[in-house]
Amino acid sequence: MNKQIILIGLNHRTAGVEVREKFALTDVENFEQGLMAHCPVQECLALSTCNRVEIVAVAQKVPVPVAMDAVVQYWAGVCNGSPEQLMDNIYQYSELDAVRHIFTVASSLDSMVMGEPQILGQLKDAYRAAVDNGTAKTIVNRLLHKSFSVAKRIRTETAIASSAVSISYAAVELARKIFGDLKPTRAMLVGAGEMAELAAMHLLRNGVKEIIIANRTLSRAKTLAANLGGEPIQIETMPDRLHEVDIVISSTGSPVAVIKSKDVKAVLRKRKNKPMFFIDIAVPRDIDPDVNTLDNVYLYDIDDLKEVVDENMAQRQEEASKARAVVDLETETFGNWLNSLNIQPTIVDLVGNSEEVAMRELGKTLKKIGPVDDKTHNALERLVLSIAHKSLHDPICFLKRRTQEEGSADRFIDLARRMFNLDDESVPENAHLDRKSASCAPEDIEQYIEISKKEQ
Amino acid sequence: MGLFESLHIVIIALYTLGTVLFLTSIFTENERLKRISIWLAVLGFTFNTLDLGLTLSRDPAALSGGNFYFNIIGWCALALYFFLWWRLRLEYLAITALPFALLLFVASLALGGIRVVWPPRLTALFFGLHIGSLVLTLGALMMAFGAGLAFLYYNRKLKTKEGLSGMGNAVPSLDKFDTVNRWAVLIGFPLYTLGLLSTFSWYIIAPFKPFAWDIMKIGSLAVWFLYAFLFHQRVVLGWRGRKPAILAIWVFAGMCISLIHHTITFRAAP
Numbered sequence: 001m002n003k004q005i006i007l008i009g010l011n012h013r014t015a016g017v018e019v020r021e022k023f024a025l026t027d028v029e030n031f032e033q034g035l036m037a038h039c040p041v042q043e044c045l046a047l048s049t050c051n052r053v054e055i056v057a058v059a060q061k062v063p064v065p066v067a068m069d070a071v072v073q074y075w076a077g078v079c080n081g082s083p084e085q086l087m088d089n090i091y092q093y094s095e096l097d098a099v100r101h102i103f104t105v106a107s108s109l110d111s112m113v114m115g116e117p118q119i120l121g122q123l124k125d126a127y128r129a130a131v132d133n134g135t136a137k138t139i140v141n142r143l144l145h146k147s148f149s150v151a152k153r154i155r156t157e158t159a160i161a162s163s164a165v166s167i168s169y170a171a172v173e174l175a176r177k178i179f180g181d182l183k184p185t186r187a188m189l190v191g192a193g194e195m196a197e198l199a200a201m202h203l204l205r206n207g208v209k210e211i212i213i214a215n216r217t218l219s220r221a222k223t224l225a226a227n228l229g230g231e232p233i234q235i236e237t238m239p240d241r242l243h244e245v246d247i248v249i250s251s252t253g254s255p256v257a258v259i260k261s262k263d264v265k266a267v268l269r270k271r272k273n274k275p276m277f278f279i280d281i282a283v284p285r286d287i288d289p290d291v292n293t294l295d296n297v298y299l300y301d302i303d304d305l306k307e308v309v310d311e312n313m314a315q316r317q318e319e320a321s322k323a324r325a326v327v328d329l330e331t332e333t334f335g336n337w338l339n340s341l342n343i344q345p346t347i348v349d350l351v352g353n354s355e356e357v358a359m360r361e362l363g364k365t366l367k368k369i370g371p372v373d374d375k376t377h378n379a380l381e382r383l384v385l386s387i388a389h390k391s392l393h394d395p396i397c398f399l400k401r402r403t404q405e406e407g408s409a410d411r412f413i414d415l416a417r418r419m420f421n422l423d424d425e426s427v428p429e430n431a432h433l434d435r436k437s438a439s440c441a442p443e444d445i446e447q448y449i450e451i452s453k454k455e456q
Numbered sequence: 457m458g459l460f461e462s463l464h465i466v467i468i469a470l471y472t473l474g475t476v477l478f479l480t481s482i483f484t485e486n487e488r489l490k491r492i493s494i495w496l497a498v499l500g501f502t503f504n505t506l507d508l509g510l511t512l513s514r515d516p517a518a519l520s521g522g523n524f525y526f527n528i529i530g531w532c533a534l535a536l537y538f539f540l541w542w543r544l545r546l547e548y549l550a551i552t553a554l555p556f557a558l559l560l561f562v563a564s565l566a567l568g569g570i571r572v573v574w575p576p577r578l579t580a581l582f583f584g585l586h587i588g589s590l591v592l593t594l595g596a597l598m599m600a601f602g603a604g605l606a607f608l609y610y611n612r613k614l615k616t617k618e619g620l621s622g623m624g625n626a627v628p629s630l631d632k633f634d635t636v637n638r639w640a641v642l643i644g645f646p647l648y649t650l651g652l653l654s655t656f657s658w659y660i661i662a663p664f665k666p667f668a669w670d671i672m673k674i675g676s677l678a679v680w681f682l683y684a685f686l687f688h689q690r691v692v693l694g695w696r697g698r699k700p701a702i703l704a705i706w707v708f709a710g711m712c713i714s715l716i717h718h719t720i721t722f723r724a725a726p
Contacts, residue, residue, distance in 0.1 A: 162625055273696040
């Protein structure tokens, strides 16, 4: 493989927060430009988040250790740190290990909370910036596109991100299991604690129609209501309004239960037994545990929610092995593509493809005209293969010339592979939606050729 | 092998395959398998419809055969299932609809010899009101039975907080299961009442058919009272969730017993 992808990075596992802070990249665009100017790399992309820094680059005709060393030196210099300290806290990968790592990162298998979707968004932003900056070219382009599709495949084919792993999101998920669609539901916040606020925010984001905020201090309720867009009320009026809501999140500092079982019983009668979901995240608890014994009432305290989260976390770990198998498979595929970026395999593929088409068409013709003797058969075969080869002379000559130019080989070989669909890739249904739709069925193409010839 | 025999084998194969694949998809949480199983059921249902149509067009006397009614109950259960799938996205209820459709289709082939005596007059009324309404009620209750069992199972999970990870995203919400129960009560009970009334009215209208209380009529009436209780509690008192789910299961069980009793009685009848 003559295209050496290298990856250097640090994350929450290899470096403490002080080191991460020190070597975080505050100006990624300049960093990428600097890397291209000062290091022997022909493409690069940098990602910097609170939990990780990842630098992907393609080495420029130098041995991998030389390119890696140069990147580390430059990185340490930009952050005013010592290269030795940086070396102690980073990981370095090259070739397919680097590819595997970036796929793992994109799929959130390497995240602090496995399966969380933010990293994919951050990687997409970093990629967009690198494209704008002109530092992401053929290989980084392909690598990142592939990593996005791997991440998507993993999210679709495994349950890595299907269950909640935060208390507030677990509450939303449970509410969905009870009510289904949250759009017609209303919620009440009893007490204005930080965690309750977070849960309420999640509920609102997931469709809850309205929220009532009941607090001992009305001014605090008003502030929160202004933030969340709810209705503030005094906590004393809470029992009278309880029947209006489907979800109750309680987090007061009260030493005794604020909501009692007999009160909920009366509320249920008023609501004609419409289900209610109580989330008690206060310690000591705000809601009488007996509430859970009532029909159509579901009560979850902080320990219950933690248990749900732990269970989901364990499930994600199980799914991770499936996801890693996908990553391995896709890494191998990417390796094949990387190998094909030499001109020889591309010529072999081009000719092979063309010969296959020629033989297929010959087969069809022979079927139509009926049996022919061996001599005619061989002559026809030679004819179609000759056409197949000769029609490729110019494209192959063009590719050969272009690949001798500095820096354009990968681009043209990649273009040729895509143009002749040598990697047998299918175009996603939602691709190029902004362009004029065109069908690529053989009969449509034939028609297109006919029309084009006539119009000329 | 004639057209009908081949058609029956295809229908049984499609229903069986659909049932097995759907159950497997539930345990393995395989969405693709689930979709395949439902489309197999759609195909089976299409052939079943074709079979019913051909049977009737070839020989209208098939209406006198009891096995025809078993076939139509299974067909109706699947039709209602597809309706719920369309309206509530409740593909999950295939867990009940598919095995029942298979069972009833096989039963329709196995249980020969049952004769349904058609009244000499007011035939359309008898068929339209009595059979039609009861078949629809049974189909609705079949769905309510499945939804009721699912509700009780998942309600228990949510209450006890045990094994919640097994309640994946593909499982519908409790509210949806309860909606099926509500529909089965709101639509099923008036239909069942109509079905019973039409029978009793027919006794009054038809000459030479004296009305007499027997175990069959008392059984049907007992089921009606249970259903009426469920209807009252649900509509008037606003019952929801666990209690109506349990009651719907009982009503369905009562209807099944009544149906089996009807079958035995018809078979024993000279």
